[in-house]
Amino acid sequence: QQQVKQSPQSLIVQKGGISIINCAYENTAFDYFPWYQQFPGKGPALLIAIRPDVSEKKEGRFTISFNKSAKQFSLHIMDSQPGDSATYFCAVRNTGGFKTIFGAGTRLFVKA
Amino acid sequence: NAGVTQTPKFQVLKTGQSMTLQCAQDMNHNSMYWYRQDPGMGLRLIYYSASEGTTDKGEVPNGYNVSRLNKREFSLRLESAAPSQTSVYFCASTPGGGGNTEAFFGQGTRLTVV
Numbered sequence: 001q002q003q004v005k006q007s008p009q010s011l012i013v014q015k016g017g018i019s020i021i022n023c024a025y026e027n028t029a030f031d032y033f034p035w036y037q038q039f040p041g042k043g044p045a046l047l048i049a050i051r052p053d054v055s056e057k058k059e060g061r062f063t064i065s066f067n068k069s070a071k072q073f074s075l076h077i078m079d080s081q082p083g084d085s086a087t088y089f090c091a092v093r094n095t096g097g098f099k100t101i102f103g104a105g106t107r108l109f110v111k112a
Numbered sequence: 113n114a115g116v117t118q119t120p121k122f123q124v125l126k127t128g129q130s131m132t133l134q135c136a137q138d139m140n141h142n143s144m145y146w147y148r149q150d151p152g153m154g155l156r157l158i159y160y161s162a163s164e165g166t167t168d169k170g171e172v173p174n175g176y177n178v179s180r181l182n183k184r185e186f187s188l189r190l191e192s193a194a195p196s197q198t199s200v201y202f203c204a205s206t207p208g209g210g211g212n213t214e215a216f217f218g219q220g221t222r223l224t225v226v
Contacts, residue, residue, distance in 0.1 A: 009152070034214070043116070043202050043217030044155070089154060093213070098143055098162045098206075099170065100215055102155040 003027060006090050006103030013110050019077040021106045023090035026071065032093035033066060034100070035075045039086050047088070048075070080110045114138050118203050118218035125193040125225045133188040133221050135203030142208045144186035145170075145215070146178060148199040155202065161186055163208075193225045 005024045013019045023033075034049035050057045050064040050073065057064045063076040077084055090103040116137045125131055137144065142163045147155040147170075157170030161180040175197060177189045186205075190197060201221045206213040 004154075006154070032213070036215075041219070043204075043219050044215075045217065046214045049214070098145075098160055098168075099157055100145075100206075101157075102147075104152055104154040 003101050004090060004092055004103040006106060008106060009104070010107045011109070013077075013080045013108065015080065015082060015110055015112050017080050017110075019075075019080045019084065019108055019110070021075045021088055021090070021108070022072065023074065023103050024070075024072045025092050027092070027094065028071070029094050030092040033064070033073050034091050034093070035062075035064065036089045036091060036102075037086050038089065038105075044089055077108075080108075082110045082112045084108060085110050116203055116205055116216050116218035118201075118221050120221060121219065122222050123224070125190075125223065127194060127225060129193050130189065130191050131193065131223075132190075133201055133203075133223075134185070135187065135218060136185045137203075137205040137216070138184065139205060139207075139216065140183070141205035141216070142183070143206045143213075144180065145204040145206075146176075146186070146188045147202045147204065148172065149202060149220070150199050158188065158201075190223075193223075195225045197223065198225045199223060 035047045036044035037047040038044040061078045066073040093100045119134045145160040146158040159178040161167045164183045203218045204215045
């Protein structure tokens with residue numbers, strides 16, 4: 001049973017363009033929505049995260065947009081750079097719990 | 113500043129062999145996790161330990177056992193490896209449960225079962 005659906009599976013963007021990755025979740029008990037970035041041969045690392053009491057969070061070129069009523073959130077990478085080429089995972093975490101549930105991942109390639 | 117350390121980084125096993133993946137964290141975190149990563153499947157939770165002395169099943173626990181040896185160390189054991197267990201395994205830790213808790217991951221163990 002897939003609790004987090006992430007799209008697209010892969011994405012190719014020109015340098016300087018905007019990369020957009022989407023996630024949808026099912027359980028309204030989730031209260032923490034992080035995005036992780038993973039480079040080849042490395043473990044995932046936290047990129048940016050949002051709580052459900054705000055609709056948007058921006059850190060540098062990275063923005064999370066959150067739509068609580070639609071149970072969707074997305075990652076926007078502005079002015080995408082070749083160094084942003086990586087796999088991105090959205091995730092959700094349940095209230096008071098210990099489990100972080102990950103989406104299937106999006107492989108982003110930024111063309112120079 | 114080691115963070116989460118996994119050993120080994122690579123391993124090839126024959127079907128039916130056993131092995132233990134080791135994980136240690138130096139951040140004084142309470143909770144530790146084992147995930148497996150397969151293409152198109154994301155990261156799936158195998159087992160987790162909310163705190164020292166406790167372990168619980170995750171999404172895909174069959175064929176695995178874990179031991180929380182102390183607060184720092186959390187090992188994953190494959191008693192009789194199967195080709196379906198070919199995967200990249202990640203250990204992670206968090207300060208504790210609930211709220212805004214970033215997970216810190218190790219570098220991964222690439223396991224091939226032939």
